[in-house]
Amino acid sequence: MIPEPKVISTTINGDEKQVLVSERDSLLEALRDRIGMTGAKEGCNNGNCGACAVIMDGRLVNSCCVMAVEADGSEVMTVEGLASREELHPLQSEFLQNAALQCGICTPGFLMSSYALLQEKPNPTEEEARFWLAGNLCRCTGYDKIIESVLTVAKG
Amino acid sequence: MVATDKPKYKIIGTRPARPDGVDKVTGRAQYGADLKLEGLIYGAVLRSPHAHAIIKSIDTTKAEALPGVHAVATNADFPGSSNTTEILEPGKANERWAADNILAGPKALYHGHGVAAVAADDMHIAQDALALIEVEYEILPPVVDVQDAMQDGSPILHSGLRTGVRAAGVDTKSDIETNLASHMRLERGDVEEGFKEADITVEREFTSSQFHQGYIEPQNAAAWWSMDGRLSVWTSTQGAFSARDATADILKIPVSDIKVTPMEIGGGFGGKIPIYLEPIAAVLSKKSNRPVKMWMEREAVFQATGPTASSYSKVKIGVTREGKITAAYCTFAMGAGAFPGSPVGAGVQCALAPYAIENQVVDGLDVVLNTPKTAAYRAPGAPATEYAVESVLDEIAEQLDMDPIDLRLANVAEEGDRNSSGTPWPKIGAKEVLEAMKSHPHYLSEIQGEDVGRGIAVGFWFNGGMESSSSARVNKDGSIALIMGSTDIGGTRASIPMQMAETLGVTYEQIAPQVTDTDSVGYTAVTGGSRTTFAGGWVAYELGQMIKSEMKERAAKIWDVDSGSISYTDDGEIVGPNDKDGNEQKFSFNELAGKLQSTGGLIAVSASSSHTTQGAAYGGHIVDLKVDRDTGKVEILRYTAVQDVGTAIHPSYVEGQIQGGVAQGIGMALNEEYYYDDDGHLMNGSFLDYRIPVANDLPMLDVELVEVPNPGHPYGVRGVGEVPIVPPQPTIRNAMYDAIGVRFYHNPMSPRRVLDELL
Incomplete structure (x- = not known):
């Protein structure tokens, strides 16, 4: 009954990544628990608080309300990608x-x-x-x- | 800014960036839920769907059999068992209550009460496993309202409670089952005589709903219980040491076997003082031999972590025609939630604290309810009791046709006046706050428009002292490592090093602060009670003095003179007597630091102290608002918070504390509240339905800092964070009357309640 894992290809802050996710994972869970990028935070897990906000293909989204598999083939920018190597945004x-x-x-x-x-x-x-x-x-x-x-x- | 007798400081009063700031704006800061450990598995909690029910059985066999599940835990995994027949002395706790709140014992006592827990490979599997746990309940009628719970015939939560009256030397025990957990009374003078002297007496009753602290980060904990018996816990907590001690009490293991590492904490406001997940994660870790991480879902945060107490208040105040208060009689009942321990005691002590009143009685009742066990919430107890008093005073001012600030000035407590407990006040700034309000441009401005009104009220909080510890090491280049026991919830890694830099005459930037685990620093009480900048500053000052003294000793050794002939300047220079040729002898701090290793070694000092000279503080608020008669919605047009902060160490963070407290108070006044259905189910356990103020609900919140330094602190710190949540409820309530001519007696004054009055 546990769904088969899926591989998604997503560009995160400019880096192309292949990630093994559960079909049940949100983009937030994929970022935090599968990739290990914990800049996006879980405050409510239902889109009310905005702590998990990221930019996906140019659109601001609550990553808890996007399924990880929906991010397959997309470009995601997280807070970790805001600063350049040299300085803060x-x-x-x-x-x-x-x-x-x-x-x-x-x-x-x-x-x-x-x-x-x-x-x-x-x-x-x-x-x-x-x-x-x-x-x-x-x-x-x-x-x-x-x-x-x-x-x-x-x-x- | 209004300041009295403030010394000239170099660093205190500036606004440097906080040392933990870069990590927080880049997403690198590690909060509890961000923790990564080798072999980590994930824990989740099954919660009671009933507000009050006997737990007849729990069958976890199917959950344990699910692939990917590593451990299951229930209350039976905590040592000891619940003795429900024990009859308790008034005010005494059953020693198993702490464990029974974390995972229910014989009864589930509120909707969302933890019943069982699992640990699994990921959170989805853990949730699947929870659905396989079979619990048999016998549902009992619940009680969720404070007044209902005190009625004869109410459902009884704990059969062992037998509280009678404990007041003014009387200590009796009742022989009937009750939800009344304790009673306290403060009494001074002769109220009966006092009311005889009054020309006007006003008595009113008030109620308020439960409010949640609403921190954005849910509770979390991770645990690794090694086979060597050592338990490591990582958690976002207001107190690493209190979390350690509470975990040890529940698990019945030595304190020395537990190390708590405090992670960054995403808001607390009192709600992250109690523990909820730490012992569960520990038990699951022990049973699975894996590290276990848990965090609450938002709904569980609302259902099972402490909201503030709901309240019932009755306040009677008598005054002369000139506005002098002759007597006050107050009764406050607060809902503690499922286990005793509401903040009514603090509320009782704060209720009349802004005023000098010779004749007074203040009663407090602690009442258990089928709701989550309440936790501290910013000035716990004070907003409800002071709301009632400030509201009655507004009605008195109207009857006397007196300016409401003048009425308060006519009764204001000053140094030497006695508080409700009979203790004389040291230097306090209540009068200075009222005077600053009266002359504030906001108060002097005209307001115009239909359904627009203005209100004022004041608020008080004690502020805390308690124990804090730190250690410091001077490095060979003069930089200083400062290790602190206080978890940093809003900028104390800036405000405490600033005080040390001021003491030593060094730069703020050369001090590197760090919050550390419970094995690496001395005992430190919780970050709460507005105490951290006060108590942490005291310790930083003491460490600074120790370093100064040692630096003089080293210079004395180098110059071969008596250390008494050496002075330490405000700029951090160590100056000795002229040498035999008449040349000046001095070192900068950093120069001398470079010579420490050759004169006895680098300096390492540590200190623990527990000062009781914390400074009580007052705030006064002014609001202009507009009521929408069609929707019942209230718009805040202008808001000014005046507050005696003692000394503002980092004014930006002081302003931020006040603005944050005001925003929470506005939420309590206008729309936040727990809704229960008739069966005691919490109906609004989400941020959509429990709506905290958002950016477009508020205008800019103006802050006017008054600085009346606390004589009991080297830099005059009083503590800041809690006072600002006290005045908003009465301030807004008093303005509502000015706007639409309606006196409200319940908070929040939600759109529905406003419409009920208008239609």
Whole structure:
């Protein structure tokens, strides 16, 4: 009754990978438990909290709500792929400098959602940023410093 | 920022990046669920579908036979057995309750109570195995409401409870079965006489729902119980030492056989002080001879980890026409959940703490319910009791036609006034907070518009002291390794080294902090009670003094002078008397560090201390809000939180603590709550249905820091994190009246309840 494992080919942060997954694995489980990349976090496993957000083929997705087998042949970008070899992405530096994280568990998801926001809308208003990021839950900060950081990076 | 008598600091008050920050923004930080171990298998827990049921039998044979399953565990795997016939003295615990909360003993006591656990090759197989476990239940009627649970004829959770009255020297035991686990009373003066002196007396009743801490990271634990008897545990916890001790108590093994390694922790707010999975993972590891990792599903987090207590409050306050409080009589009952131990005691002590009141009685009742065992949640107990008091004061201010801040200023507690326990206050900043509120541009501004209102309220929390330990080593280049016992939940790897750098006159960057396991540092109490920057700072200061003294000794040896003739400057320079030729003799810290190995070895120091001079703190909030009459939704238009923080070590993190606390308080006031059906099932165990505030629910939350340094700390630290969750509920409730003329007596004031009042 245990389903046969499947091999999927997925490009993760530019690296082509072949991964043995269960048909029942979500992309989040494949990333965390099969590949060992734990930057994407499980907060709810049903798409409510955004801690597992990644970018798949240019689209922001909650990786807990994508099956691993659906990621076969796709390109996935995770928080581990945000910084270059030399330096942090401006969103990462600003979050760090502006104390936009406390416990940090929601941070990978916020960074990926903010990255997707700035791709889509390079100069968001505060209201637009708040609506875009409403799918990411943070319980520590009250969101002030996160929103400030995103707007600061957008302004350049 | 408002500050009184603050010394000039070099590092304290700056905003450096935290040392653990890069790992956290790059996804490298290792939280409990991220742990990888050789041969790791995965554990999961079967949970009771009933809120109250006798467990007649558990058959795990089919689960054990499933390929890929390595071990199964139940309550019977914990040492000892539950003695349900023992009659308990009031306030005394049954020694098996801790184990029975983790995996149910004779009865399942709440919906989602753990019943059995399995460990398997992956989480899917573990879930399959859970479905094969057969449990026979005899379903009992549940009780989930505090007032219902105190009624005669209520379903009884624990047949051994016999609580009578324990107050003001009276200690009696009742002879009937009860859900009342304990009663406490604080009493001062003569309330009867006090109420006679009052011109106006207002008495009101309030209730509040259960709220969850809502940390984004579910509880997790991994364990490896080696055949040599040593148990290693990795967990995201607020206290590695408390997790170790609680695990040892349940497994009945020596504390020295357990090493707990605290992983990064994804939020706690009090909810990650208790343990839930650690003993289960340990038992599964022992039975499978494999390391076992577990984490909770979100629904289990809501069902089985501590929410805060639901509450019933009755508050009566008498005042003169001039606004002087003459007497207060308060009764607070709090739901502890399935086992005794609600935070009602702390709530009782906080209720009247902002005010100097000669005549008062405050009663507290701890009540068991068929809901998850409550855990601490940010200023545990205080939001409910102070909400009731602040709400009554708002109604009194209206009746007196008095500014609500002036009413509070007329009664504010100051140094030397006595609190509810009769102890005189040291220097506190309640008055400074009220004055800063009164002169704040927000309070002075006009508000306009239909269904728009403004409210204010204040809040108090003690802040904690307790034991902390650290060790430090000076390296040959002057860099310093600082090992801390406190798990870092929101920036203490910055705030504690900043205090050490200030003490030593060195840079913040040359101190490398690290949180370590329970075998590698002295005992340290939990990261909670707003204590960590206070107590950790004390230890860092003491280590700094030890290092300074040793550095002077070394310089004395090099210069061949008496160490008493050597001074240590604020810039970290070690200065001796001029040499015989009249030349100045001095070393920088780093220069002298380079000479340590040749003068007796590198410096290694450690310290444990337990200071009781923590600084109580006050906050006062102002809100402008607008009520939507069609939907009942409340929009927060402007929010200002004023707080006495003692000294803001890292102002960004201080602001962040306050903003986070305010956001949680707004959630409690407006939409968070546990919903139970008539059978005691939790109906909203997800982040979709238990909706915490999201980014577009809130405006920017303005923070005004007031600094009245704590005289009991070398840098004036009071503690920050808990006070800000106290005022939002009454602040918003008082503003709702200003907006729509309705007084609410229950939190949350959810859209449904608002509409019920308006339609």
